[in-house]
Amino acid sequence: MQKPEKHILICASFRASGEPQGICHKKGSVNLVPYLESELMDRGLDDIFVSMTGCLKVCDRGPAMVIYPDNTWYGGVETEEDVDAILDALEKGEIADEYVLT
Ligand code: FES
Secondary structure (H helix, E strand, C coil), X not given: CCCCCEEEEEEEEECCCCCECXXXXXXXXXXXXXXXXXXXXXXXXXXXXXXXXXXXXXXXXXXXXXXXXXXEEECCCCCXXXXXXXXXXHHCCCCXXXXXXX
């Protein structure tokens, strides 16, 4: 079994019922996943896995993304440009401060 160096969680707003309800889903968080995965491949970051999750409980600041094991929480991740900025920082070993949830 391959274990990733990092794991990116994208909030897809799933609830216990299975139905997505929440701001991240409504703002298109799921639509960013194919772009995120292709960017990771293009950048050679193939030891970073991506998973969609249930509500991460920061709905008012979504769409939300979390990177583990860094425990970096991002909000307002709505566009491909937002993903690029976060991945640019990740490649440099930095944090994209403008998206960080504190
Ligand atoms: S729906 Fe994404 S944090 Fe709640």
